[in-house]
Amino acid sequence: MASPKYRLFSVDDHIIEPPNVWIDRVPSKYGDLIPHVIEEDGRQYWVWEGNKIPQMGLNAVAGKPQEEWNTEPVRFSDMIPGCYDPVERAKDMRSDGILASVCFPTLAGFGGRVLNNFSDKELASLLVRAYNDFILEEWCAAAPDLFVPMIIGQLWDPEAMAAEIRRCAELGARALTFPEGPVSLGLPSFFSDYWDPIFRACEETEVVVCMHIGSSGELTNPAPDGHFIIPIALGNLNAQAAMVTFAMSPIPRKFPNIKLAISEGGVGWIAAALERADRQFKKHRLHQHMDDLLPSEVWRRNIWGCMIDEPIGLKSRYDIGVDKILWECDYPHCDSTWPHSQKLVHEFLGELPEEEITAITHGNAEKLFRWKIGVGAV
Amino acid sequence: MASPKYRLFSVDDHIIEPPNVWIDRVPSKYGDLIPHVIEEDGRQYWVWEGNKIPQMGLNAVAGKPQEEWNTEPVRFSDMIPGCYDPVERAKDMRSDGILASVCFPTLAGFGGRVLNNFSDKELASLLVRAYNDFILEEWCAAAPDLFVPMIIGQLWDPEAMAAEIRRCAELGARALTFPEGPVSLGLPSFFSDYWDPIFRACEETEVVVCMHIGSSGELTNPAPDGHFIIPIALGNLNAQAAMVTFAMSPIPRKFPNIKLAISEGGVGWIAAALERADRQFKKHRLHQHMDDLLPSEVWRRNIWGCMIDEPIGLKSRYDIGVDKILWECDYPHCDSTWPHSQKLVHEFLGELPEEEITAITHGNAEKLFRWKIGVGAV
Numbered sequence: 001m002a003s004p005k006y007r008l009f010s011v012d013d014h015i016i017e018p019p020n021v022w023i024d025r026v027p028s029k030y031g032d033l034i035p036h037v038i039e040e041d042g043r044q045y046w047v048w049e050g051n052k053i054p055q056m057g058l059n060a061v062a063g064k065p066q067e068e069w070n071t072e073p074v075r076f077s078d079m080i081p082g083c084y085d086p087v088e089r090a091k092d093m094r095s096d097g098i099l100a101s102v103c104f105p106t107l108a109g110f111g112g113r114v115l116n117n118f119s120d121k122e123l124a125s126l127l128v129r130a131y132n133d134f135i136l137e138e139w140c141a142a143a144p145d146l147f148v149p150m151i152i153g154q155l156w157d158p159e160a161m162a163a164e165i166r167r168c169a170e171l172g173a174r175a176l177t178f179p180e181g182p183v184s185l186g187l188p189s190f191f192s193d194y195w196d197p198i199f200r201a202c203e204e205t206e207v208v209v210c211m212h213i214g215s216s217g218e219l220t221n222p223a224p225d226g227h228f229i230i231p232i233a234l235g236n237l238n239a240q241a242a243m244v245t246f247a248m249s250p251i252p253r254k255f256p257n258i259k260l261a262i263s264e265g266g267v268g269w270i271a272a273a274l275e276r277a278d279r280q281f282k283k284h285r286l287h288q289h290m291d292d293l294l295p296s297e298v299w300r301r302n303i304w305g306c307m308i309d310e311p312i313g314l315k316s317r318y319d320i321g322v323d324k325i326l327w328e329c330d331y332p333h334c335d336s337t338w339p340h341s342q343k344l345v346h347e348f349l350g351e352l353p354e355e356e357i358t359a360i361t362h363g364n365a366e367k368l369f370r371w372k373i374g375v376g377a378v
Numbered sequence: 379m380a381s382p383k384y385r386l387f388s389v390d391d392h393i394i395e396p397p398n399v400w401i402d403r404v405p406s407k408y409g410d411l412i413p414h415v416i417e418e419d420g421r422q423y424w425v426w427e428g429n430k431i432p433q434m435g436l437n438a439v440a441g442k443p444q445e446e447w448n449t450e451p452v453r454f455s456d457m458i459p460g461c462y463d464p465v466e467r468a469k470d471m472r473s474d475g476i477l478a479s480v481c482f483p484t485l486a487g488f489g490g491r492v493l494n495n496f497s498d499k500e501l502a503s504l505l506v507r508a509y510n511d512f513i514l515e516e517w518c519a520a521a522p523d524l525f526v527p528m529i530i531g532q533l534w535d536p537e538a539m540a541a542e543i544r545r546c547a548e549l550g551a552r553a554l555t556f557p558e559g560p561v562s563l564g565l566p567s568f569f570s571d572y573w574d575p576i577f578r579a580c581e582e583t584e585v586v587v588c589m590h591i592g593s594s595g596e597l598t599n600p601a602p603d604g605h606f607i608i609p610i611a612l613g614n615l616n617a618q619a620a621m622v623t624f625a626m627s628p629i630p631r632k633f634p635n636i637k638l639a640i641s642e643g644g645v646g647w648i649a650a651a652l653e654r655a656d657r658q659f660k661k662h663r664l665h666q667h668m669d670d671l672l673p674s675e676v677w678r679r680n681i682w683g684c685m686i687d688e689p690i691g692l693k694s695r696y697d698i699g700v701d702k703i704l705w706e707c708d709y710p711h712c713d714s715t716w717p718h719s720q721k722l723v724h725e726f727l728g729e730l731p732e733e734e735i736t737a738i739t740h741g742n743a744e745k746l747f748r749w750k751i752g753v754g755a756v
Contacts, residue, residue: 273647
């Protein structure tokens with residue numbers, strides 16, 4: 001195979017957790033409380049602590065024809081192995097010129113919210129560590145030059161989560177997934193000091209905080225009786241809400257070196273969102289006794305956005321900052337460019353100046369995640 | 379005074395209803411159920427059917443120094459008369475070169491939602507008619523060349539509302555205010571046929587349906603303990619949610635000549651929102667058995683956006699369509715350009731080609747509302 005033209009760093013892909021993630025790593029005394037897979041009526045189910053879900057891989061449609069996209073897989077064998085097998089995933093990635101990949105969890109929730117719902121928090125903490133060990137020892141170890149380690153944490157216990165971030169950072173973790181709307185999960189907002197230990201740990205270890213749209217468990221749906229694509233088409237609303245709230249919050253003020261990456265939010269809305277936020281900030285900061293650190297300044301210093309393919313959005317790149325734009329593949333979801341990433345990237349980026357192509361396809365992500373494409377951690 | 383350089387058509391201003399709107403027009407047998415103003419402890423209150431609110435003019439800060447913006451007026455005398463007096467309002471508008479103005483209600487809710495909450499729907503219907511009569515006979519009559527009549531309707535009774543739209547259209551109404559998120563109000567979504575009589579009446583009478591952000595009674599607030607400006611900075615989320623939902627819904631398919639104006643949403647997000655919505659629509663329309671009318675085509679045919687001053691957003695005007703962009707003053711709210719509209723418009727539009735300035739400042743709105751600036755209804 002000819003070597004692919006574009007060297008791609010995908011900052012947003014998804015692991016479909018294989019059945020052994022937790023049962024291999026959590027003491028067996030917890031028995032059926034541990035997430036595990038059972039067979040029943042010719043289907044497979046994930047089962048844990050009073051829950052049973054028939055859905056083996058949320059929107060894991062990679063490699064399927066579009067006509068089958070509305071059928072969720074009910075067995076692992078309904079998916080291509082790259083969904084859950086890191087060796088196969090790495091082959092799929094490389095075959096499409098994707099040489100670095102940050103992977104979010106699925107069963108655990110994009111931001112780890114599912115484990116937050118366990119009533120036994122001691123077990124939940126073991127499950128968090130087990131997931132992170134799976135990532136570090138099994139998933140990423142299968143292709144250490146390619147898989148950028150992303151971990152989850154104990155959202156219900158910021159001190160324990162900070163310790164877990166430090167433990168994993170020592171072992172090579174480069175990213176933490178964190179819910180983009182914690183209030184929706186019954187957790188404190190970005191304005192609370194509850195989260196300080198976590199952001200302090202991320203700042204000190206240079207671990208990038210990644211907020212994926214929908215990790216709050218909610219998307220905007222103004223018509224529950226309408227097409228299911230409406231909340232997806234409105235997914236950037238979660239991204240803007242998280243970005244603007246974070247940029248006005250105390251977090252980047254207390255932790256000026258914190259790095260936040262917003263995942264699957266697209267980029268076309270960013271310049272307008274910053275213009276709108278700056279306008280409100282300037283109008284009201286005096287009578288609200290706010291400081292003079294504009295949302296757009298926090299953006300430039302602390303936040304990155306990413307996109308799949310967005311030719312119109314990309315026109316605003318000089319207002320966003322070319323150095324703040326990352327690329328994502330979104331394997332194995334239906335928005336994914338895989339296995340046509342080279343073609344699609346060429347169509348929407350090919351005409352840009354060489355240095356912009358380099359920055360967006362991998363250069364910006366390399367700096368952000370301290371990772372050299374084709375090499376690994378640096 | 380020198381005649382102002384820019385002839386401005388504002389598609390979004392706000393009436394602070396004067397105390398007599400309803401008591402002058404609804405049979406006195408309804409007594410204290412009718413919205414009326416009382417004096418108590420040196421303040422004024424609006425009182426109706428079990429409600430008492432101490433807030434005389436939501437965010438009516440026109441003419442006040444910024445330091446006082448966080449104090450809501452508790453008496454009519456806390457506001458400049460232009461807030462509630464149409465003769466004074468017309469003077470204020472003209473002094474700033476604003477020669478046409480569409481005004482939304484305040485007490486009734488931007489989209490009339492407050493009247494929807496009345497338990498006595500017969501009274502509520504009388505209140506709707508009274509408001510509309512006030513608009514047609516009193517507010518707009520004070521400057522018939524300047525005030526573009528906007529009415530409200532009986533959201534709980536689409537047939538009655540359709541009849542009211544037709545009655546008022548005969549009397550000159552050019553616009554209807556309608557909540558941008560009816561589901562939040564406990565009403566059916568745009569995918570329901572519940573609303574058909576209303577949209578049919580608007581299509582037939584060419585009355586423009588105006589959806590103001592927040593008219594659903596909700597704004598996005600990811601940090602209830604954070605700055606109050608966050609939901610305002612995120613106001614465009616409501617606009618995008620309404621626009622995308624409408625564009626995918628049956629309404630523009632059943633009523634291909636319907637005209638929808640989205641108010642106070644800004645414009646910088648529109649091109650990216652359409653790109654994202656089109657992408658989802660194209661990906662899923664086959665297996666979801668949708669037609670091939672793209673959201674961006676509905677936009678071009680049926681929807682208009684508006685902005686206050688938004689230099690960055692305006693850069694995307696060729697992707698939005700210069701003919702789809704309207705201007706608003708937002709008098710008397712704190713986002714208003716008044717009394718500096720000429721200066722601000724010059725700063726952010728002055729460099730554009732002449733025909734674009736004409737279109738955005740008034741030409742597009744003239745066509746949409748069938749209204750000639752400086753003359754009135756055409």
